[in-house]
Amino acid sequence: xxxxxxxxSPHERRxxxxxxxxxxxxxxxxxNSGKSTIFNNLTGARQQVGNWPGVTVERKEGHLLxxxxxxxxxxxxxxxxxxxxxxxxxxxxxYLLTEKPALVINIVDGTNxxxxxxxxxxxxxxxxxxxxxxxxxxxxQARQISVAVDRLSQLxxxxxxxxxxxxxxxxxxxxxxxxxxxxxxxEPLVINYGPEIExxxxxxxxxxxxxxxxxxxxxxxxxxxxxxxxxxxxxxxLAPNPRRLPPAWEALLAQRAEAIKRLERVFGEDLDAQFADxxxxxxxxLVREVVKRRPSAEERLSLSDKIDQVVTNRFLGIPLxxxxxxxxxxxxxxxxDPLVGWVEAFFEWFGGIVGSGLEGAGAPEIVRSxxxxxxxxxxxxxxxxxxxxxxLFFALSLLEGSGYMARAAYIMDRFMHTLGxxxxxxxPLLIGVxxxxxxxxxxxxxxxxxxRLLTILIAPLMSCTARLPIYVLxxxxxxxxxxxxxxxxxxxLGLILAILMGVVFKALFFRGTTSHFVMELPxxxxxxxxxxxxxxxxxxxxxxxxxxxxxxxxxxxxxxxSNLPWGVEYASQESWLGRIGTFLAPLFKPAGFGxxxxxxxxxxxxxAKEVVVGTFGVIYGVxxxxxxxxxxxxxxxxxxxxxxxxxxxxxxxxxxxxxIKRETxxxxxxxxxxxxxxxxxxxxxxxxxxxxxxxxxA
Amino acid sequence: xxxxxVVRGIxxxxxKNDHVGPLIVSVGEGRLALGxxxxxKILVEEA
Numbered sequence: 001x002x003x004x005x006x007x008x009s010p011h012e013r014r015x016x017x018x019x020x021x022x023x024x025x026x027x028x029x030x031x032n033s034g035k036s037t038i039f040n041n042l043t044g045a046r047q048q049v050g051n052w053p054g055v056t057v058e059r060k061e062g063h064l065l066x067x068x069x070x071x072x073x074x075x076x077x078x079x080x081x082x083x084x085x086x087x088x089x090x091x092x093x094x095y096l097l098t099e100k101p102a103l104v105i106n107i108v109d110g111t112n113x114x115x116x117x118x119x120x121x122x123x124x125x126x127x128x129x130x131x132x133x134x135x136x137x138x139x140x141q142a143r144q145i146s147v148a149v150d151r152l153s154q155l156x157x158x159x160x161x162x163x164x165x166x167x168x169x170x171x172x173x174x175x176x177x178x179x180x181x182x183x184x185x186x187e188p189l190v191i192n193y194g195p196e197i198e199x200x201x202x203x204x205x206x207x208x209x210x211x212x213x214x215x216x217x218x219x220x221x222x223x224x225x226x227x228x229x230x231x232x233x234x235x236x237x238l239a240p241n242p243r244r245l246p247p248a249w250e251a252l253l254a255q256r257a258e259a260i261k262r263l264e265r266v267f268g269e270d271l272d273a274q275f276a277d278x279x280x281x282x283x284x285x286l287v288r289e290v291v292k293r294r295p296s297a298e299e300r301l302s303l304s305d306k307i308d309q310v311v312t313n314r315f316l317g318i319p320l321x322x323x324x325x326x327x328x329x330x331x332x333x334x335x336x337d338p339l340v341g342w343v344e345a346f347f348e349w350f351g352g353i354v355g356s357g358l359e360g361a362g363a364p365e366i367v368r369s370x371x372x373x374x375x376x377x378x379x380x381x382x383x384x385x386x387x388x389x390x391x392l393f394f395a396l397s398l399l400e401g402s403g404y405m406a407r408a409a410y411i412m413d414r415f416m417h418t419l420g421x422x423x424x425x426x427x428p429l430l431i432g433v434x435x436x437x438x439x440x441x442x443x444x445x446x447x448x449x450x451x452r453l454l455t456i457l458i459a460p461l462m463s464c465t466a467r468l469p470i471y472v473l474x475x476x477x478x479x480x481x482x483x484x485x486x487x488x489x490x491x492x493l494g495l496i497l498a499i500l501m502g503v504v505f506k507a508l509f510f511r512g513t514t515s516h517f518v519m520e521l522p523x524x525x526x527x528x529x530x531x532x533x534x535x536x537x538x539x540x541x542x543x544x545x546x547x548x549x550x551x552x553x554x555x556x557x558x559x560x561x562s563n564l565p566w567g568v569e570y571a572s573q574e575s576w577l578g579r580i581g582t583f584l585a586p587l588f589k590p591a592g593f594g595x596x597x598x599x600x601x602x603x604x605x606x607x608a609k610e611v612v613v614g615t616f617g618v619i620y621g622v623x624x625x626x627x628x629x630x631x632x633x634x635x636x637x638x639x640x641x642x643x644x645x646x647x648x649x650x651x652x653x654x655x656x657x658x659x660i661k662r663e664t665x666x667x668x669x670x671x672x673x674x675x676x677x678x679x680x681x682x683x684x685x686x687x688x689x690x691x692x693x694x695x696x697x698a
Numbered sequence: 699x700x701x702x703x704v705v706r707g708i709x710x711x712x713x714k715n716d717h718v719g720p721l722i723v724s725v726g727e728g729r730l731a732l733g734x735x736x737x738x739k740i741l742v743e744e745a
Contacts, residue, residue: 081701112728115703276700280708304729305713314716410731414719422733423720517720517733520702 401527419502432462650681
């Protein structure tokens, strides 16, 4: 297994401890082109993960040694185009523009050449030094499609290397070609946009020649094309002071406005389409020349389509989706349970060793208590849930890598329409099952602002892995025979509440039209074990880091609050911790868990939901193994279920609240997200307990 | 839509249409899920 990628600050990342790289290579490609697989195969464990400055899109970098020389590889976000419409596109473009990597490796999905080359053409127009990795070459052969690689290379004027990223084929050749091609100067590709547009391009480039700051920067022609495409952000980004443009620049922008007016008289609203049409025209000619299909291949319904006929079937789709989810949970718990036992045993053993070691060294009782009860007990009770969390992320990565995730969005589209959203919003919700923070961030792929806000509001109702420790503990204590089923019911409860709240919020705040659903369905693939593992580490790692920081501090804070005022019995009702709990407890009595311990755990759970379990570990003063017994003494199955529901619903954790604030940029929406979840959590908890009692459960 | 390959003159195929809910459309070798609202805005000619 690979070690965890290290999170670094942008500053740290720049200082390269292995010495200066002799070649900097940027990876660019469409989503689902196999870019990440190539990146992982090239750099292996030598990866660093950080964020792009100013935004939270992940920035990945890695190194590889070839013939003793160091190559730095930068993985740029997957994008279909080089506009400035989405954050991912803007980042990719800005990087290429400002950092000018010696080589751009453009990974294209060979089975979908036309669309993938759209990005390639834009890179070439920009004048970037491109090396083409013609990926999924094996699938081309399997479909009896032949691509004349040499001819393609000749027509595009760049090297083309066939690769099969999933099996590492073609990668040595790719690296060799990278050394040969790195740092070369490339003449920008010229696409003829027709006489009217060409005339305007000529006029604009002529003006640019008179601007000294633009000399030696990127191809003037490309800048002109971008300006006419309606993209002025690019030009202002090149300006010495974007806020106060010199007169020559202002004149250029005025000229552009005039040009667009003239062109709109000719093309009307179709002006935008002109550029895409011409590029696809060029690509179409190219593809006709280099791609030969056997006629049978075109007629043949591909395997992917056959699978889709079943998987997305209007009657079978939803049952199959639920079955897949059920499989994910069975996998997580059937495999995770024995592992949890091992981790438990480890911490018990470790606590014992540290305890007797401290005693032997003559450490005072209070120090022993801090280490054994506070830190090892608290952090340990959270870390025992690492196995199921990693297994869950493994299963979700598998679904994503296989292409099923996009189908889930498709299947759920009709369903999502009932709450005024479309299928694309379902992916953030599904990611929310892993962690709500990336879920809120994943709403960025939604083009419509109302869709985005609505999805952000309901995403925290998706039961994340942080809630899982609570369920595992309570369901294990009371419903051990049906543990998987009980936990599954909570996930379902979260989903149902998300839908109900979606309908309510839609009616209250977002009346009006539903935006359009357009999404790529990548072909089904067998996910690679290595890629799935890396993906799992990526996400599970954030849980580990949280355990190391927030949870660790929370556990120490709890320990301190449990020991004050001085001299009080540890974590008793008289401690500060106990007093906070005693004050709040009556509030939760109608929900069946009016004990001060429960109230304390819920309050501290705002820091991170998994802290709830850690808190029980501290205040009941037991290790993980003993926790089950204590819980059984203090709760009933019914109150346990109400408590689990409450834990699921109330207040997104601090990290999620902060993310909601950042993404909505509004305290009002953030306040609403926190407030409604608190009220809803209480209401559902009380309902479960009271209705349950009426029905005769205890 | 253009960056996903849906441009004038392109050949689209219908992979799946349930008459409710989104369609699956083929664009070259690629597959797109299209909401009915969006799909109804695309003008096509039978080939």
